[in-house]
Amino acid sequence: MSAPVTHTATAADGTTTTGSADVVERAREAAGRESWAEVYALLHAHDRHPSRALTADDLSVLADAAWWSGHVDESVTARLRAHAAFLAAGDHRGAGLASWWLHFEYRGLGRPAAASGWLHRARHHLADLPPCPEQCFLAWTDAEEAEQHGDRAAALAAVHRMTRLALRSGSPDLLALSRQAEAAVLLADGRRAQALALLDDAMCAVSAGELTGMFTGWLYCLALTQCMEAADLGRAVEWTNAAMEWCAPPWSGRSTTDAAAGPAAPPAPLPMTVPSGENPFRGVCRAHRVEVLDLLGAWEPAEAEARLACREVPVDCLESAAAAYYAAGDVQRRQGRLDAAAVSYAHAHELGRIPQPGLALLRLAQGRADAAVAGVELALACQSDPRHDLLGRARLLAARTEVALAVRDVAGATEAAADLEAMAADVPLLRAMADTAAGAVALASHGAALPPLRRALAGWLELRVPYEAAQVRMLLAAACRAAGDEEAARLELGAARAVFERLGAVPDARRAAALLSGGKRRRLPGGLTAREVEVLRLVAAGGTNRDIAHALAISEHTVGRHLNNIFAKLGVGSRAAATAYAYAHDLV
Structure with missing residues (x-):
């Protein structure tokens, strides 16, 4: 997310008048309190008078305030002017930092050529200087680029360099960011325990209020993405709740009472901007909250939150809006609202997300089995590096198992379930998914389905994920009936039906009711x-x-x-x- 960082303010030069100096000092004091709307009002009005020159540092403050206030174009313009002023003063550290942030903002705004140019300038300004905090950002960029090229050794070297610079600087912001960056590389390398320990360390600084607002929001967004991709539901729940609490109080300029409204399709994708006075991180954090609510079975609030997230995300974070549309589509599909789900998946696709495996399962529900098979297989083939998104791949494999069984491709389902088993390890969410797939395959091939299905049910119940638990109960009921235990089958069906009805999963509730009634009479x-x-x-x-x-x-x-x-x-x-x-x- 394009969150600028404030360069340390210096005293105003002699060109300002006494009255102007008072305004600038008030703005600097407000910036220290992170009262960005106040800062923007003061400096924006002050800057409209050509005779009232702002220093390079004050222009950086204006850029920060403009960004927080929802004026992204003005933020970029002010930072361009700050860069020029730093350069004119021979301040290569200031110019390098301004250049790096221009690279980052232009990248977020979809202007890669401009972003590349400013990154080159940042390297030019900072490369030959003694170790300084501004070089942390270049090290971070080096780590990301190395990771994209699959050079994990270079990525680790870059994040270690970033950590050394952060420790030398004494900045809690930079140190927490370096911990998060190293956690990201280690997660991609499969070193889960070490990565999560570093992430916990970084988030301690966030929860203790040790960081500035910019880095707090940044770390919430990055950490929540990592938790979901790593299938760590516990951390995702905890930090999503904390993120939403942080987002709301200081920036409660607009009421969100429409979150209680009944189910409706999210709005169609539009150019998104964050209204002045609101927390720019809120839409991204809310999109993560939608994913968590969806898993926990809070479907009505999840869909309402999705509508809000689609309106709140800034223009450089449209992938978060795509995630919200996708989650809304999953809710609508499982509730039997197939046309609405198709629209939501289409919106997610428009914003750059491959809407799988939800779209494949929708096609299966519509009786289009060939499209379901093709969709999920193509999505699996398109994953360049599955280690970056374990949960995403696990969901694709689980759907591949379900779709294959629906078309009686037991061999294909067995292969998908085996792949899911290989990646599950001891991660509770992945373990429950793998046991579910193994049990479904065993049931279809007349194998020993009860042991893996009972493990799966225990796993889903412990995670408090009700829909998947109810689906497993349906499989357990079939396994019990196959074993001649009609009473156990009816107990499982009754429990599943109750959950489906509570969630509003109409097709599943009907299926459970039909199967539950099937044991009432032998002579038809x-x-x-x-x-x-x-x-x-x-x-x-x-x-x-x-x-x-x-x-x-x-x-x-x-x-x-x-x-x-x-x-x-x-x-x-x-x-x-x-x-x-x-x-x-x-x-x-």
């Missing part, structure tokens, strides 16, 4: 088969052919064939008549 009326009774119950519950296909994991064509057989056997000609028959014969 009208010569109906057990599968035809399942279809009839879903018809009686108001399900469309598409709903029934999704609930029973069959194609809409197969649903139509079952309905024709049902109508013929019962001597009826409409869904309404079939529903009446179902009620009359106690089939619902």
